[in-house]
Amino acid sequence: MGQIVVALAAIALALFFRSEAAAYPPTAARLPDLLSVVIILLAAAAIAQVVWSRLRPRPALAEAETGSDTPTDWRSLALGAGFLALIILYAFSITRIGYLIATPLFLAIPLAVLRPIGLVAAVATIAAVTAVIFGIFVWFLNLSIPLYPAL
Known part of the structure; x- marks a missing residue:
């Protein structure tokens, strides 16, 4: 279900x-x-x-x-809820702190908590994802995304 x-x-x-x-x-x-x-x-x-x-x-x-009486995996449920909360917070934070701060920060949080990859790979992943999204939406599509904090 x-x-x-x-x-x-x-x-x-x-x-x-x-x-x-x-x-x-x-x-x-x-x-x-x-x-x-x-x-x-x-x-x-x-x-x-x-x-x-x-x-x-x-x-x-x-x-x-x-049997259908499998125990609930509360850790996975908490991780999923936390990830959903991060996504919602990220969507609201872009307009307040800017894309170039919000994106690396919200990519770093799950990578730091879950530690699926090492530090060098995490930094490279964060930089690459931020650059690709910036390239597509700001440079290529010319969308007005707030890049820096609103002052």
Whole structure:
């Protein structure tokens, strides 16, 4: 059930981005439209996979071993909620502290907490992601994104 909820949330977020992109110039709206379509298709595929796996008949032995009383993984739930809170905070912070501060900061927080990669790789990843997003949205699409804190 959790996978279906996450997929539905992804669809809702993609539809929100699509509605926001409607106010962009036509060339700038292409990328958010394309990404939202891809997200919606992937989320629909995830929902279909969950439904298909539940409708498929299971052997009696496997059913007895994998009872429906699996314990809740609270750490993963807390990490997911924290990540969602970071995304929302990031969206609101861009207008206040600027893109060039908000993006590296909000990329560094999960990398520091989860430590999936080393320090050098984390710094390189943060710099590359910030530069690519800057290049696409500011340089290529000429969108007016606040780069520095509003004074």
